[in-house]
Amino acid sequence: MVGRLLATVFLLFLVFTSALFAQQADRSGAWAIKGATVIDGRGGDPIPDGIVVVDRGVIRCVGTRDQCPLFGILSIIEGDGLWVMPGLIDPEVRMPWSTDSLGVQDAQNIRLAVGITLVREAGSVGDVESNIQARERASDPFRPEPRILVTGAVESKNARDLGSDGLVEVAQELARRSVDGLLVTGLESGPQLDSIFRVARSWAIPVYGGIPNSRLGDEEVFALAERGVRVVQSPEAMGRGDEELIGALVKNRIAVNPSLTSWQNDGHPEPHLPHLDFLAGPRPVRDLIPFFGSAEARALEEARITAGPEYAKAASALKEFRDRGGHVLAGASGSRPGSGLLVELGLLQDAGIEAPDLVTLATHEAARELGVDKRFGSVRRGMAADLLLLNADPSVDIRNTQKVWRVVKGGVIYDPLQLLEPYRLRFKRETRYAWQRRAGHAKWLLVLLAGIGGIVWYRRKNAWRL
Template sequence: MVLPLLLLAGVVRAGDLAIVNARIYPSPDAEPITDGTVLVRDGRIVQVGTAVEVPDGAMVIDAGGDTVTAGFWNSHVHPLPLPLREAATRSPAELEFALRQMFARWGFTTVFDIASFPSGNTATLRGRINAGEVAGPSLLTVDMPFFPADGTPSYVKDLLDSMTAPSAEVATADEARERARRQLADGADGVKLFIGAIVDDGTGVRLMDLEIVRAVVEEAHRAGKPAFAHPTTLEGIEIALAGGVDVLAHPTPASGAWSAELARRLVEEGVALTPTLELFEIEVRKENAPEAVVERIAGIAQQQLRVFHEAGGQVLFGTDIGYSDQADTRREFERMAGAGMDWRAILASLTTAPARRFGQDSRKGRIEAGMDADLVVLGSDPADDPQAFSGVRYTVRGGEVIHPAPWHRP
């Protein structure tokens, strides 16, 4: 029985927590534990199994046979919408509501902001979450991105102008290196390069100079941090490969199908991919394109994910939420399944793959003793339908319930 407190509060603070009567998937490649219990104390998992004694006084969530997985990662987000981009001045209630709608409602306990303004805003938001003032996910951030000279993307220019944000363009490798060094020293968890920036001056895509890419990536790697790239075109992918980028933030459907050889090269170079498949449907529909065109472009993105996955590439789940206003994850899971990813591969993209990629696999991504108590209770089993990953009943981050679903079962 779920304690009534869950009905009244947006967050339940860490202590002893037991999720009982659950079908537990400890990791994507593990067999499920049926009628199992996860016991949490002080933000860490202390016991998992079928013979776990629940201590007196523990808060108990009865899963009623439903599924429990490790907490989800969203590896492509932007805390740009209000109130999140005013993290220093907005109230905890405002910030918590936005964080729940964008992240916790969908099971995300860790998110990677891969471009935001103003500089330092996400770090401020992270500080308020970590201090216990605001309930929300673990936050990683690249802070401000790097745009090519004269290459501020047209689709964010008006927003940045309205914010009077400083230019994120870099014209030389020395300038780029110095800013990367500064942002990383100030606490950024990586860097983001718009290698192919879409502009509206008639040229289409502005490509970043390879020496600038190398300078920024070198600084990130020197600090032990990842480099993300927005490639846009096949030329952008070649620059990303030559520059040593770690993660492609999107596929490149405008450039046509990927070959098996390109996918093999990406895998050999250790490059991960965030598919963001639904985003392309959304963007093409903004142009009032016929549905046949929408499906053609979305289908190319799906093909690119398929050939990358078949080559053994590391896939990281991401939605581009914050640029996109589509928080619901159901369509993304449907598209990923249509690209040939089974439910275990999708679960890996949500859990073990990002934890490993971003150096947190000793703490996150699996359900076992000693790990952070980042957990998701789903209303149905994703082994039956991958869209079940979007049916989140409860989200637990560090032992705190940060999302009780409004339709929860008592």
């Protein structure tokens, strides 16, 4: 028994170390993808039967077989039937480390498994230091999670408590702690906003505008647009198709993260995509009975019916905004990790944005608006090797980004099935435990019913004696 256990442990050790050494070989030496269709993320023509050469986590060559000779490269991935594009970028995620650190880390692992290689943490208050530490951890390509950009929030309550001078100090302190951007929430005073933007310009970091779990009002959007905010989150006027506001956003080159998912669902959480349904955990017995169905699904359907007219206006206004030259980002915001961004991209396609434009929108344009397009967001020489290898063409249907074969972060190749396997095992374990518990409850219910039945039988049998 002991010998079998030791043999099992040794086998697992060999499997782990061989996988690790294989990844290190990929990281320390050059490797290539041959024969795939390469989509650069910048809107250029796809390269059929293309070559991508990666060396030490950086893309060294992209082109045809003549342009990128493979002499001396021993590790080559045969890419026939595959599409290569930049890793997806999610510009709007929440990471409440102080209240749910395990959940946040799980969410990060899931995001990488679906092809997201970079996220912007959208300013979770009270978690700046935790996010800075997480950013350092996530910068390691061998960490199975997306890279992180940290946003520091300057809130309206800071203005009430500290005044304008205090706001400047808050912004300065966040900048000194090396945040990648500032988020202003609920600040209505022009001088207050001016002071924050001066700090941002002095530190060469972008400013974002938004209110967590809410929508920006018109006055706030105009005030932010006039001062050069980089991105605004879910402006309220999108639901009305406000011409003046849309014009102001286009004129000032302000990107909009519309969060169509939240518009469509009226604040209800989006269900997981079918191939990620196991992440939701075991379903209640009631949901498994056709007559009853899922109460959550019914509530979501009712919310969509209620929000339908406003959602239709928001989708139409977004298409007009894009057609007039406006910049659109796709962010998951408070949606399911991983599923949220993929669902958002699908809704943007349904709203009339073409699939090739959405590929650019979710990669190069997102990197540009976040100020990191010199390293991330496109497949070209000198860029970080953050790549997505797909089994279907995303430029035909953006929902093909759900068909992930491999994810590459900094030259390290990850198998999404392996990344998700712990969650599948957990789902099986929790499901088994749930049914065991239900069986235990059913056993005692049967005992109780048998006891009641026995009493009734006994009383009927002996009724003549009473």
